[in-house]
Amino acid sequence: MHNFQICDPAFERPVDGKHRAVASLARFLGVKADLIPLPDPQIQMCTPEQRINLWHLVEQALAYGVPGDFVDLGCFDGRTSAFVASILARHGATRRFHVYDSFEHQLGLSADPRTALLENFASRQLPPPVIHAGRFETTLRHELPPAIAFAQLDTGIGALPEFHAALIQFCLTQLWPKLSPGAICVVQDYHDPASGAAAENYYPFIKTTVDEFLAPHGVKAVALYSGRYSHGFFRKPR
Ligand SMILES: C[S@@+](CC[C@H](N)C(=O)[O-])C[C@H]1O[C@@H](n2cnc3c(N)ncnc32)[C@H](O)[C@@H]1O
Incomplete structure (x- = not known):
């Protein structure tokens, strides 16, 4: 067992010739720095x-x-979902993996995200997840599994802050009763400016929304160092 699929070309942006040329030039000029490819949202x-x-x-x-099962809310074209599924597969875990998305947003993708999701699983020899297509406002009320061990929440599409914050709050409200004791929930774009991390803080209201939701439950989210982008997680108490 290892975790080298983290930098597997299946999940990592490939280093191209231009990148290699700039890196050798930098070395030639004595620049003591690594050139790390930026994540490409495409x-x-x-x-x-x-x-x-x-x-x-x-x-x-x-x-x-x-x-419980594993769920991904906002799976888009399934690349991150496929990464999670690859961990389950390597573990030989038989947990069901549910993914949710309206698939209404192409976010610059030329293909239909749902078709791309199935291709992203198939090309990595992963079994397809259980797909729940539709708006969260409809699917989450009736289609979340009764017990959840792991959830990921990634709903950013550049909506107005009040709509996005309300959506996060709605998703957390639906998720919370289903999370098993000890379950982990990862929230994409959760950023703590006090961490001092030089990461993107695309949606500053996410931290406030998540923190306010968790406070009555006596739970605190943890902001994680995650490079250029931000995310954090919380664990439901046992
Ligand atoms: C930033 S993308 C997710 C990216 C994905 N997690 C990944 O790592 O590749 C956000 C996704 O949330 C979905 N989404 C946003 N609001 C939604 C809603 N109300 N119901 C269902 N899906 C929604 C969008 O369709 C989009 O695919």
């Missing part, structure tokens, strides 16, 4: 650091035997 929406964090969190839910 290819991946998840930094290598986020994949490292995801690997440990998924692994943790499995290693501690947290009961």
Whole structure:
């Protein structure tokens, strides 16, 4: 067992000739720095650091035997979902993996995201997930599994802050009763400015929304170092 799929070309932006040329020029000029390819949203929406964090969190839910299925809310074209599924597959885990999306937004993708999702799973020899197509406002009320061990929430499409915050709040409200004790929930774009991390803070209201939701439950989210993008997680108390 290893976690080298974190930088597998299947999940990582390939280093191209131009990148290699600039890197050798930088070395020639004595620049003591690595050139790390930026995540390209057309290819991946998840930094290598986020994949490292995801690997440990998924692994943790499995290693501690947290009961339930795995869910991804906002799967888009399924690249990050496929990464999570690859961890389940390598573990030989038989948990069901549910993905949710309206598939209404192409976000620059030329293909239909639902078709791309199936291709992204098939090309990595992964079994297809259970797809719940439709708006969260409809699907989450009736189509979340009764017990969830691991959830990921990634709903950013550049909507107005009040709509986006209300959507996050709605998703958390639907998820919370289904999360098993010890379950992990990863929230994309959760950013803590106090961390001092020089990461993107695309949606500053996400931290406030998540923190306000968790406070009455006595739970605190943790902002994770995740490179250029931000995310964090919380664990439902046992
Ligand atoms: C940033 S993308 C997710 C990226 C994906 N997690 C990844 O890592 O590749 C956000 C997704 O949330 C979905 N979404 C946003 N609002 C939604 C809603 N109300 N119901 C269903 N899906 C929604 C969009 O369709 C989009 O695919």
